Amino acid sequence: MMNKKHSFRRFSGIFLILTTIFVVFSCKKIDDNPIVDQSQAADLHFADMQVSQDFTFKTTQDISVTIRTLDNTGAPVPNTRVNVYTDLPDNGGSLILSGTSDNNGLFSTDYKIAAGIDSLAVGTTAIGFSNMQKVRVSGGTLDFTLGGKDPSQGFKSGGEFIFKSTNATFYPLGSYNSNGVPNYLVTPNDVIDAATMQDINATLPERIAAPVSHPQYFSASNEHNLVLNDPCNIWVTFVHEGAGYRNVLGFYKYNTNDPPVTPADIDSIYIIFPNVSFTGSGGGLSSGNKVHLGAFAPGTTIGWVLIADGFRNGTITNGNWILYSDPNLNPVTAADKKQHTILLNDIGRKKLLLSFEDIRRDGSSDNDFNDAIFYVTADPIQAVETQNLPLPDYTATDSDNDGISDNFDDYPTDAGKAFNNFYPSENGVGTLAFEDLWPSRGDYDFNDMVIDYNFNQITNSQNMVVQIKASITLKAFGASFKNGFGIQLPVSPGQIASITGTDLKENYIVQNSNGTEAGQSKATIIVFDNTYKQMPYPGGSSTGVNTTPGSTYVEPKVLNLTINLTSPVSLSSIGTPPYNPFLIIDGDRSREVHLINNPPTDLINSSLLGTSNDASNPGSGRYYVTANNLPFAIDISGPFEYTIEKSEVTQAYLKFFQWGESGGTQYFDWYKPMTGYRNTSKIFSR
Structure with a gap:
């Protein structure tokens, strides 16, 4: 169960501590960062940066x-x-x-x-x-x-270890390494092929409660132990683990006519797998690893044991609790919650499928019964009593018939949609910050319009984009201009079926019937056309909204867009959000501000390119950049605490200058709340 795995499991591998990105809709100062030398901050002027001509200010x-x-x-x-x-x-x-x-x-x-x-x-x-x-x-x-x-496994033997539990003695079947991988694995591994994996996924789907999806597995007449009528050899093969625990798999045996009534009646538990955990996920197992349990006499019954989180510090312990294949032995009171094991007869493969739910079902269990899955092989298979063993279900539930089973489908009842793809991430936001005096340079506070965004590119069962959902949050605008905001996608207007969620208040935007802007060769969406009609001006001495310290705070405006495509497009061809975002200057549709080297739309007054402080050169693909290669807008790949009015971004963010002059190789995290990175007196606080 994926949710439990990441709640409990320590992962091996390469670790990088990432700053957690939170969705924020208001601007708050990070007060635990010291204000650095004010004289140093005052000297960091944006226009003084010496920036390489090929640097695009990408984060x-x-x-x-x-x-x-x-x-x-x-x-x-x-x-x-x-x-x-x-x-x-x-x-x-x-x-x-x-x-x-x-x-x-x-x-x-x-x-x-x-x-x-x-x-x-x-x-x-x-x-x-x-x-x-x-x-x-x-x-x-x-x-x-x-x-x-x-x-290949580099074994470091942990030795054979016998441990006395509360009621029974644990006997490993041999030595094992520090990760709990047995030194007594049978070679070669069993083959767990694609068909087998798909059948097991259908039988024990992740995130689906087994008592609901397969109630036949919980009949009171079902057998959960391995009853042997004739002599035979038994093997157990590891298939999968989806648990947060480092579980231990074991077995006990008894005369079929004299079953244990309580756990105290079991004196010996034999350990099959000391640590039921994948390589890279807290252990060292791979699907197909196999152990020979031994030869057993007729009239013997084998019961199964799972010690929840029982492998600790390289040794076998009592864990959190011990679960048995015999429901009556489990430490659960409610009769309908006692079963923690499913044993199925896979007739076609001549194997038995054994699976466990490792969280007590009277607690927070998700009941999908795929926390530990194994195959049991008997030779001869006819020696096993199979009369009361239910059969696997090889048919996965696919409610919308799109080829993606419901438990893997983010949209199980919509055949046109299957998966979510977020930018910058599901729980994260990026920020766009604009100057609005183009083609003249501004004051470089980059707060003339500040927008947070989150995009979800929804794909179908062929991984093709069919719909785009965007959350656009206007946080602030430190400008007297009544600016608009738009996005241009790298597809034709005809590839857009419909658009909802835009908010146009003025009459200077002309739209096609599908919601795209008319007169454009690429699909262009005007999200809003007047900042002042999105967030009301608070009056007083404030310049714009939410940029002047001490002014009345106005709640940010959130617009939720849905863009439906006429036909699917690959993720690679549609590109990554925010695509080509732009500011429309003061209701003048012929003037736009874009990110560095992003081209204008077809409605721009092209005669403005390369004038005043702008050094655009369409012939070489250079747009919205000064002669010193400085931008008119920036895109930050995380949440951005923007500057107060008339404070340059370099004076608030003390590593921005070095980041720019290094061509982005130094201080790529300049916008994050790290010690010494900020002059918080220059950052807007609600």
């Missing part, structure tokens, strides 16, 4: 994402959901990308992330794979394989 980096989903033979496992987070969710990581692997087991796209991030978290909720791991971003590439052939 992001472009990356190419490639993720493979393979079984333990290296063969593709298609149609597997993959997720990419800013960091491990347990560290505050937030979802960026999601989608499904193709027939070759491949998910790939281009995206962008904050500059300086050198790792992301990659994972899946599909059974048979490790849920989440940190992955290095190197050279603009994130490349990772989920699953694949079993890596």
Whole structure:
């Protein structure tokens, strides 16, 4: 269960502590940062920066994402959901990308992330794979394989260890290493192929309560133990773990005619897997790892034991609680909550599927019963009593018939939509900050219009964008001009079916029937056309709204846009938000302000390009930049506490100057609330 895993599990791998990005709709000063030398701050003038001509003031980096989903033979496992987070969710990581692997087991796209991030978290909720791991971003590439052939294991023997529990003695079947990987694994590993994994995903889907999806698995007549009528050998194969605990799997045995009535009747528990945890997820197991339990006489019954979080500091302990395959032995009072094991007869594969719910069901359990999954193999299989064993369900629930099962589908009842893809992340915002005197330079406080944004590019079952949802928050404007705001997408107007959520108050914007702006060769969306009709002017000595200290604070205005496409477009071709955002100056549709080197729309008065302080050169692809390569607007990939009126951004953000002069190689996190980074007296506070 993914939610539990990241609540409890310490992950191995490469760790980078990321600043948690929170959605904020008001501006607050970070008071725990010291105000630095005021004379130093006063000397940091924006116009004095000596900036390389190829620096674009980006706070992001472009990356190419490639993720493979393979079984333990290296063969593709298609149609597997993959997720990419800013960091491990347990560290505050937030979802960026999601989608499904193709027939070759491949998910790939281009995206962008904050500059300086050198790792992301990659994972899946599909059974048979490790849920989440940190992955290095190197050279603009994130490349990772989920699953694949079993890596070689460098064993460091922990020795054979016998531990006395409250009622029974634990007997490991042999020695194991410090990660709890047995030294007695059978070779070769069992093959857990794509078909097997897909069938198990259908039988025990993640995030779906098994008593609801498969009530037949909870019949009182079902058998949960392994009843042997003839002599046979037994093996147990690790398939999957989706738990937050480092669980221990064991078994006990008894004469079929003399079952234990209480846990006290069990004197010996034999440990199969000391640590039921994937490599990179708190342990060292891979799907297909197999253990021989031994040869058993007829009339023997094998019961299963899961010690919840029982592997600690390299040893086997009593854990949080001990769960048994016999429901009557479990430490749960309610009769309908006692069962913690499912045992199914996979007739076609001549195996038994064994699974556990590791959180007490009288507590916070999600009841999906896929916290630890194994295959049991018997030779001969006919020696096992299978009469009271239910069968697996090989048919996944897909309510909208889009090819993505409901438990992997973010939109299970909408065949046109399947996955969410956020920028900058699900719980994060980016900020746009504009000057509005173009083609003349402004005062470089970058607060003439300040907008927070969050985008969700919703994709279908083929990972193609079908809808864009955007949250646009106008936070402040330190200007007397009645400015507007728009976004241009890299698609034709005809590729837009409809747009909702814009708010036009004036009469200078002409729209097509689909909500795009008329007269444009690319789809252009005017979000609003007058800042003063979005946030009311408080009066007094305030310049604009929410930029003058001591003035009446006005709540930011949030506009929620929905953009529907006429046909699906790939993530890579539509690009990464905020696309080409721009400010419309004081109701004059012929004057726009864009980010550095972003082209104007078709409605610009092109004769203004290259005049006054603007050094645009359309022939060389240079736009909205001064002769010294300084911008008229900036895009920050995180929340930005903007400056007060008439205070240059370099005087409030003391590392901005060095960031600019270094071409972005130093202090790429200049906007974050770190010690010595800010002069808080220059930053607006509510």
